[in-house]
Amino acid sequence: MNDHLLQLSPEPLWRHFRTLCNTPRPSGHEQRLVETLTAWADERGLAHERDAAGNLKIRKPASPGCEELPGVILQGHLDMVAQANADHPHDFTRDALDTYVEDGWLHARETTLGADNGMGVAAALAILEDDTLRHGPLEALFTLEEEASMRGALELDEGWLQGRYLLNLDSEDRGQVYIGCAGGADVVVGARLPTRDLGEDEIVRRVALTGLVGGHSGIDIHKGRGNANRLLVRVLRALEPFGACLVAYHGGTLRNALPREAFASIALPADEEDAVTQRLAELEAELASELAGVDEDVQLTLESAETDAPLTEAASRLLIAALHVAPCGVERMSVEVPGVVETSNNLGVVKLEAGRFHLCALVRSLRDSATRDLADRFRALFSLIGAETRVENAYPGWTPDPESTLLARFRRLHLEQTGVDPDVKVIHAGLECGILGGKYPHLEMISFGPLIRGAHSPAERVELDSVGEFWQVLRAVIEDLATARAA
Incomplete structure (x- = not known):
């Protein structure tokens, strides 16, 4: 061949x-x-x-x-x-x-x-x-x-x-x-989160965010491209007023690749489906406007999904909030080397299955001390939702x-x-x-x-x-x- x-x-x-x-x-x-x-x-x-x-x-x-x-x-x-x-x-x-x-x-x-x-x-x-x-x-x-x-x-x-x-x-x-x-380190977060039974008036749907360019999480991190995990979490925040609650999540496949696609299964009241569909259309237009010239083909769709137990309302809100504020993208530009990113983070892989949460991010920096500090910020943030964080595969610049x-x-x-x-x-x-x-x-x-x-x-x-x-x-x-x- x-x-x-x-x-x-x-x-x-x-x-x-x-x-x-x-x-x-x-x-x-x-x-x-x-x-x-x-x-x-x-x-x-x-x-x-x-x-x-x-x-x-x-x-x-x-x-x-x-x-x-x-x-x-x-x-x-x-x-x-x-x-x-x-x-x-x-x-x-x-x-x-x-x-x-x-x-x-x-x-x-x-x-x-x-x-x-x-x-x-x-x-x-x-x-x-x-x-x-x-x-x-x-x-x-x-x-x-x-x-x-x-x-x-x-x-x-x-x-x-x-x-x-x-x-x-x-x-x-x-x-x-x-x-x-740059040097770097993998930041791995894990937690077992509480679930509840699906309500009689609830349905499960999958929100898909697709169409992003993706790329290298170091070389392309400063180019303004969308991170599917960052964007889908933003969408999930916007759906919370409709009663949406996380059931499952799969976003990204590699910690060193900008995630191009992410998928979240959500439970929501059946009578809110039309309103959620309309809100997704508004959010798609909003994201397309923000990403114009960089990620032209971003799409949001609502699809059927397998029924499963959602997180409790409190656990869903805490997890989405933590992901929403987690460091992502360029943290600081270098002063010594103009035009070069000094410190960044990529929310590379995010998963939620049957209440088991997993995240793998890749922190990079020209300064090893900044790599350690950003990794510690993850530990501090996710400790607030009871998650455990470990730092792996650290390598020097x-x-x-x-x-x-x-x-x-x-x-x-x-x-x-x-x-x-x-x-x-x-x-x-x-x-x-x-x-x-x-x-x-x-x-x-x-x-x-x-x-x-x-x-x-x-x-x-x-x-x-x-x-x-x-x-x-x-x-x-x-x-x-x-x-x-x-x-």
Whole structure:
């Protein structure tokens, strides 16, 4: 499948990306891909090993005469975000992606593409098989579960990597190089809330909020896009005067993706259904007006739903109120790095089933202290409704080093290869560099990649021309680091 990718240039990179598209690899299900890559390494006579966490490292010896030069680590993550449109059946643990080219961009039909971080992984594999390159010792580090928890990087063995320079290939902007990133933490809230019997005069209906664009909860958090959980909770607040009471709720699927859809089952007096329908139409128009130019297709619908026990009136009101005031979106912009979000939160996953409430939010910040503080605000808020809050998978930010010699070399080479001096950036997203730098403080690191848009959503796409440019610059950097000046 995806044979058309073999006609694209640079051929080695696209050939490996085809393998990634044909091999299911959602977070936590990377084993099949690891087996494919280790078999490929064996065929090429490349040494490989895995650490205790399951991360994969493939090594290639230096070119003759370059054995004593500092080593280069090519780093990316094997997993991808698994998002499909609601009406599109796709099993990310079994099905290959269905890709197509349109107007100079590669897309996947109705699903995420996995260019994040499949482009970086494919580029590293293509470098390993390129015998025309002159290079020092090479290590390709492929981590696990980056999109779900950063577990691969967090549990990476110390003392396992030998290189001095690390090229993280997990950025998504053409003509830019990243030298710093936000840290983050998952905030998980759980509670058992009281329910009651459904009244004789009550019916159960499902309110659906759909049609949002979604996107990456770090890169896109400042763009004003709707968060389905935030918006549906607002709708539920507006329906409370009609006697609406929560029965069930399902919103979002990943804590690091802006939720595009959310669904709430509510109990309401049967004689209020027409009034609720009218109010939903008013709210849809209100939201469409507010989101004009950003989320043009937001929709609110009222549908039939399975009958089940609603929360008590007090529990429903408390839960909706807590969700309504929970931090969501940009909390603070950076003063030190103008134009960059400093601290944010994404209400990624919210569920309520049979009185069992679950929330998973992702807090990000360039300041680790701000990450801790925002997580603590969740703990304080949800303690008021008797919920328990825990913080998981915390990872540090990556402190920028604008004086890095690796950065200086990259800027020179990028200008030589493309005619453009790259913008030096700090990203409000969780690159693994912060974690890796904590374990290997001697590393000099930069992050760069091709132009990817719509990551973490079915709108994900990668610009074909930028892939060729990315490949050209990557090869130039590796060959430059193999010169005497790298000693």
